[in-house]
Amino acid sequence: MAQRTKHEDCSLPTAAGPLTLHAVYHELYSAPLPSTHRFPMAKFRLLRRLLLDEQVLQANQIRRPLSIPRRDLERIHRRSYHQAFSRDQLSRSEQRRIGLPATRPLVQRTWLSVGGTLLTARLALQHGIACHLAGGTHHAHPGFGSGFCIFNDVATTARVLLDNGEVQRLLVVDLDVHQGDGTAACFADEPRITTLSVHAASNFPLRKVASDIDIPLEDATGDDDYLAAIGDRLPQVLDDQQPDLVLFNAGVDPHRDDRLGRLELSDEGLLRRDRLVLDAALRRSIPIATVIGGGYDELMPLVRRHAIVIRAAVEQARLFGLS
Numbered sequence: 269m270a271q272r273t274k275h276e277d278c279s280l281p282t283a284a285g286p287l288t289l290h291a292v293y294h295e296l297y298s299a300p301l302p303s304t305h306r307f308p309m310a311k312f313r314l315l316r317r318l319l320l321d322e323q324v325l326q327a328n329q330i331r332r333p334l335s336i337p338r339r340d341l342e343r344i345h346r347r348s349y350h351q352a353f354s355r356d357q358l359s360r361s362e363q364r365r366i367g368l369p370a371t372r373p374l375v376q377r378t379w380l381s382v383g384g385t386l387l388t389a390r391l392a393l394q395h396g397i398a399c400h401l402a403g404g405t406h407h408a409h410p411g412f413g414s415g416f417c418i419f420n421d422v423a424t425t426a427r428v429l430l431d432n433g434e435v436q437r438l439l440v441v442d443l444d445v446h447q448g449d450g451t452a453a454c455f456a457d458e459p460r461i462t463t464l465s466v467h468a469a470s471n472f473p474l475r476k477v478a479s480d481i482d483i484p485l486e487d488a489t490g491d492d493d494y495l496a497a498i499g500d501r502l503p504q505v506l507d508d509q510q511p512d513l514v515l516f517n518a519g520v521d522p523h524r525d526d527r528l529g530r531l532e533l534s535d536e537g538l539l540r541r542d543r544l545v546l547d548a549a550l551r552r553s554i555p556i557a558t559v560i561g562g563g564y565d566e567l568m569p570l571v572r573r574h575a576i577v578i579r580a581a582v583e584q585a586r587l588f589g590l591s
């Protein structure tokens with residue numbers, strides 16, 4: 269990691285300060301879907317546009333990923349599964365469980381997005397912090413997809429980095445409102461990867477897969493209780509595990525206006541959450557990579573919500589003097 273300054277030692281930089289955050293995006297992420305489809309696929313394209321228009325990011329901060337190499341994807345996903353998906357040969361029930369059609373553009377964006385999370389993680393290891401304007405497909409298991417998740421980008425990234433010796437220990441902080449069952453299933457027997465999931469207990473998936481640490485919350489949990497639940501556990505987990513990298517799923521579906529969420533977070537609550545997680549990692553000199561995770565609402569309010577973690581990351585990168 270680059271040299272950094274502790275939070276307390278550093279006053280807020282002026283607006284004219286350097287923009288230092290590294291971000292990852294590909295123009296093929298928003299693959300076309302039938303207009304009646306309920307997945308908000310345009311959000312990736314609109315998120316990049318919003319971040320540029322509002323000068324949260326500049327175009328030269330955004331890197332374009334390559335597709336995940338097959339040998340890397342196969343560290344998590346079975347060849348029989350990824351081939352059947354990529355050739356549109358999954359059974360109807362397997363396809364229905366995913367909820368997305370295996371069109372050519374969709375297949376392409378699926379391979380790209382996993383490559384994007386891997387690139388984001390490597391940028392975080394290099395620079396201290398980096399953000400993917402996609403990712404967080406945490407319901408994907410090694411042999412099947414589920415709930416709009418086809419390949420598990422965070423699990424694949426974690427496994428590749430570990431196998432390559434790029435990290436020795438890794439923590440997944442999954443704050444999407446749905447439990448991170450796919451990621452938990454991938455690492456049930458991997459002590460070097462710790463999985464932490466904070467989610468609405470009554471929400472999808474019906475059958476949870478135990479993470480190393482699960483924090484299930486009651487319906488209608490609001491900002492203060494939610495933030496207390498994370499603040500009570502995360503610092504201790506970081507101190508105990510001392511990971512070389514945090515992979516942070518900053519899903520915005522805990523928001524009170526989310527169609528699938530069941531929790532009651534405000535915009536301010538999401539911002540405080542993201543600051544809390546980023547600060548907890550960075551003040552311990554632990555690099556952190558973010559993915560946007562889930563969110564279900566009208567497009568523009570949703571995109572604004574996904575921008576929160578990027579804004580928080582820009583702010584924290586400045587506070588900690590990362591470049």
Ligand SMILES: [Zn+2]
Pocket residue numbers: 444445446519521561562563
């Ligand atoms: Zn979700």
